[in-house]
Amino acid sequence: MRLSRSLVPTLKETPAEAQIASHRLMLRAGLVRQTSAGIYAWLPAGWRVLQNIAQIVREEQDASGAQEVLMPTIQSADLWRQSGRFDAYGPEMLRLKDRHDRDMLYGPTNEEMITDLLRQSVKSYRELPQNLYHIQWKFRDEVRPRFGVMRGREFLMKDAYSFDLDHAGAVVAYRKMMLAYMRTFRRLGVQAIPMAADTGPIGGDLSHEFIILAETGESQVYYDAAFERIDYSAGAVSYESEADLARFYETMTTPYAATDEKHDITAWAKVAEKRGGRGIEVGHIFYFGTKYSEPMGLRVAGPDGSQVVPHMGSYGIGVSRLVGALIEAHHDEAGIKWPDSVAPWKAAILNLKVGDAACDAICEGIYAKMAGNALYDDRSDRAGAKFADADLMGHPWQIVVGPRGAANGMVELKRRATGERAELSVEAALAKVL
RNA sequence: CGGGGCGUGGCGCAGCCUGGUAGCGCGCGUGUUUUGGGUACACGAGGCCGCCGGUUCGAGUCCGGCCGCCCCGACCA
Numbered sequence: 001m002r003l004s005r006s007l008v009p010t011l012k013e014t015p016a017e018a019q020i021a022s023h024r025l026m027l028r029a030g031l032v033r034q035t036s037a038g039i040y041a042w043l044p045a046g047w048r049v050l051q052n053i054a055q056i057v058r059e060e061q062d063a064s065g066a067q068e069v070l071m072p073t074i075q076s077a078d079l080w081r082q083s084g085r086f087d088a089y090g091p092e093m094l095r096l097k098d099r100h101d102r103d104m105l106y107g108p109t110n111e112e113m114i115t116d117l118l119r120q121s122v123k124s125y126r127e128l129p130q131n132l133y134h135i136q137w138k139f140r141d142e143v144r145p146r147f148g149v150m151r152g153r154e155f156l157m158k159d160a161y162s163f164d165l166d167h168a169g170a171v172v173a174y175r176k177m178m179l180a181y182m183r184t185f186r187r188l189g190v191q192a193i194p195m196a197a198d199t200g201p202i203g204g205d206l207s208h209e210f211i212i213l214a215e216t217g218e219s220q221v222y223y224d225a226a227f228e229r230i231d232y233s234a235g236a237v238s239y240e241s242e243a244d245l246a247r248f249y250e251t252m253t254t255p256y257a258a259t260d261e262k263h264d265i266t267a268w269a270k271v272a273e274k275r276g277g278r279g280i281e282v283g284h285i286f287y288f289g290t291k292y293s294e295p296m297g298l299r300v301a302g303p304d305g306s307q308v309v310p311h312m313g314s315y316g317i318g319v320s321r322l323v324g325a326l327i328e329a330h331h332d333e334a335g336i337k338w339p340d341s342v343a344p345w346k347a348a349i350l351n352l353k354v355g356d357a358a359c360d361a362i363c364e365g366i367y368a369k370m371a372g373n374a375l376y377d378d379r380s381d382r383a384g385a386k387f388a389d390a391d392l393m394g395h396p397w398q399i400v401v402g403p404r405g406a407a408n409g410m411v412e413l414k415r416r417a418t419g420e421r422a423e424l425s426v427e428a429a430l431a432k433v434l
Numbered sequence: 435c436g437g438g439g440c441g442u443g444g445c446g447c448a449g450c451c452u453g454g455u456a457g458c459g460c461g462c463g464u465g466u467u468u469u470g471g472g473u474a475c476a477c478g479a480g481g482c483c484g485c486c487g488g489u490u491c492g493a494g495u496c497c498g499g500c501c502g503c504c505c506c507g508a509c510c511a
């Protein structure tokens with residue numbers, strides 16, 4: 001994308017409403033604009049990041065065997081009456097009426113809907129297990145939205161729902177999701193720790209929340225450094241092997257890890273290598289048995305012909321929240337430092353002297369070779385402004401093309417995360433970036 | 435929902451107490467200048483002073499109501 005023709009409205013000063021780092025930087029880097037309390041429009045750069053995160057989540061869900069679907073945002077109240085949640089869910093649920101005065105709602109979650117879909121089409125134990133997920137906008141009318149995209153009212157979320165014949169099967173599904181989550185967060189460039197959690201209003205008896213570490217996190221967390229040494233990479237643990245999954249689950253849940261609400265001082269005292277810090281919850285997985293399948297009448301024929309009520313679990317990842325959380329984990333005074341995997345562009349090309357034949361030619365050449373993976377700063381601005389904006393936007397690489405080096409076919413390559421710079425030939429720079 | 439605060443050009447703010455032609459910095463436009471870390475100067479554009487009502491000769495300023503947004507707490511992915 002050419003910056004001169006793009007809507008990337010960077011700001012030199014911080015809007016008054018933004019308090020925490022990620023919110024300030026998202027506004028300043030031109031990623032989002034608030035349209036009302038807790039509701040944001042995603043501008044080109046922000047939208048690219050959001051899609052990159054969603055894509056990694058998608059790939060890891062697919063790898064675990066889950067299938068992607070897309071359920072609506074607007075739901076009928078009828079389904080929610082069947083589970084009893086229409087009345088039980090508080091004012092956080094946005095209720096609407098259509099023109100025929102029917103009760104509708106903007107979905108805060110989709111257990112009822114997915115259970116209904118399965119109940120319509122799955123009749124035999126042979127069709128289980130199933131794990132279906134979607135990446136969709138949700139709405140929760142929070143009393144007090146805050147922290148920008150981290151605690152908005154409208155948010156993009158990945159939700160998976162598993163259906164198994166019995167408890168043992170559901171436990172396998174649960175472990176697969178835990179593996180998928182660990183691999184997902186690793187690819188996103190953050191350290192995530194699963195911590196035992198309360199099951200809350202959704203109910204159930206097996207639940208973990210995934211916390212990533214960031215100075216500005218909402219809660220204090222404590223964990224054993226053993227987590228930092230676990231290998232989740234593909235191959236080491238197979239989704240196909242229940243033994244692998246059991247071993248993995250054991251590894252993940254044995255070392256101490258707790259948020260401050262569940263912190264146990266006695267157990268903590270026994271941890272050899274203590275780690276602590278602030279954390280942000282970016283994912284949550286639940287097993288809740290037949291809480292929805294039972295009241296909503298989901299039944300399949302078992303091997304012996306009897307009717308069996310499937311066991312369910314649900315698994316969420318806050319996709320839009322992750323944009324903020326990743327910035328909390330990766331930034332400095334100058335701006336964002338995107339992990340390579342989610343950056344809106346791999347590199348920014350900074351043309352320090354637009355109009356200079358050598359600079360223009362080199363920049364155009366690099367831009368063409370990067371095929372959409374670069375943001376070309378072709379504005380006729382001062383060099384200083386371009387450096388500042390590039391640091392703010394957090395591109396992993398900056399390819400700086402100035403008249404000094406351009407005459408000899410040289411460019412400067414800067415790595416945003418480390419600040420490292422090197423004078424290189426165009427080819428050498430491209431080789432490192434691509 | 436309890437407590438606190440704020441709404442004045444795109445952004446950050448002053449002006450309000452003590453009513454009398456709406457200001458500053460940044461940004462934006464034009465020109466000159468500068469040319470590798472937000473250059474300097476000049477000129478210029480841009481404002482239903484959140485909304486409604488009241489008081490007054492006169493309201494950004496005083497009074498009443500409403501709306502919006504932010505912060506702390508409780509709550510939450």
